[in-house]
Amino acid sequence: MNMKLKSLMIGAAMTSVAAIPMTSVAAQDYPPKTLSFVAPSGAGGGWDLTIRTVAKTLKDTGLVDANMPITNRPGGGGAVNLAYMQTQVGSDKLISVYSPPILLTNLTGASKYSYQDTTPLARLITDYGAFVVSKDSKYTTINQVMEALKEDPKSVKIGGTSAAGSMDHIQFLLIAKAAGVPNLNQIDYISFQDGGAVAQVLGGHVDLISTGLGDVAQLVESGNLHALAQTADKRVGDGKVAEIPTVKEQGIDATFENWRGLFAPKDMPEYAVTYWNKTLKAMVETPEWAEARKRNGWDAAYQTGEEFNDFLAQTNEEYKEILAEIFKK
Template structure:
């Protein structure tokens, strides 16, 4: 009888605590420290996104916890995804991901997928960009494609994601739409250590396939020249708005690089509720809107339920693309 009373008392306390903060969030959440993870090296799109999220949440006072950014690169995000499996049921880890969380699973790079996480929100849409050093012999994406049609080994493509993941796939999709054959023969080199831009400037790769937001600053500084981007329209302002779409270059394809936040699988309900509320507030702030404009990102906010539905639909779309490009 005593044990039953203790259990009942514990249940009452637990229920009361869930109602104590915003009528939904447990009093002991959020914890003092929440690790914000970029599953890549410093300087890439994931890194920029998670740092922008952490800074905006802190600057606006929406979240008062310490939010150190941790870089956990490897396998196009697969290394961090595997690590997240050791954190099941916890609420102190938030990771950013984008199409690779689907692609690395569909191409067999990892057994884990978005289903092994807790999707929290989709935040933004970036677009693929294809950039070259200013002294490159290529002045348009059409010239690159013509070279590849003659010899698929003639242009070395560099990206920050693993082979078979986003930077690789987005270029192959454009190449396929441009009529390039022998897609598997195209040389794609992955640099996941943050050295991608240096490799291009040093002449070790001819073209970078990346996210537009990742290289916007370098394009504006003149260090890199953007040949094309994959939105269905011109976007951004200044030099960014001058970048043609691949459609304008006669290649009928678009590609969206969405980014969102994920917690570990079986993340506590009170933690999920907390982040749903915090992120909904964040995307409405002037600080976040300024970050969207500064980085050339489109607002693509979805709450956890809508984001999960989006992931399911998009996973099926990517599955078809993988089969079309790789025959599997």
């Protein structure tokens, strides 16, 4: 073959290959055979329940054929996993669930990272706070707890699965503040990020757990735990969960929303973002997801990635004001 012609053919072939956008090739093969779904907490908590429910729904509905193993990466109220996500910038495989702590850990100085160091994919649901005690507890109403704290802020030990200064802690302090409890910074809060909070209250090591309603719904249904109150502006769920009074019903003028959504590492490729926007929108419209929401007492709160990002920016400012008020000297 003429060397000049051969050179031209090779050059043309290289130009042709180079002209194929890599995103198109990657998009065609997406998702990969295995994805990495992460709960930034121990097993059994709200993040764990949410990400497992998402994976099961995606698989059961046939929306995603890939393997979706769940990894638990607890620590720092989600800060440990958030730091890990910074090592995965640009990845199209890792998806993690988060809720208010992705903002709170940054605002309280526990983490230098926040939602801006991720790719928000979708807001999925709103859970609510719940305050539960053992079935043999001397406390039968949330007001009894608040009255005890007014007399002595050390008289009631509060447990939760988030870090001190993060969601479970903050939601309890918000309700206590609304109830007129002084010296909020003197209240004992113990963090059980390994998911052992329920065992601690059942064993009498703490008096009350501040947690997500969905986290303890089944234990309330079974009668192992007694719920004193929940933080929605209305009653939610079914069965015994629907019987849990709101704090507002008990004269405490406050609510707290525990929204949850999915996040990928920062700079997730556009083809992957597009895929998840489409897939998650389809998922939240399935009867399987509706049943999961009903079972766990979750309200629908779907937002696309762009809408979710705007919501996070607004909510971050609101949390700044809340923290400044709670911890002001």
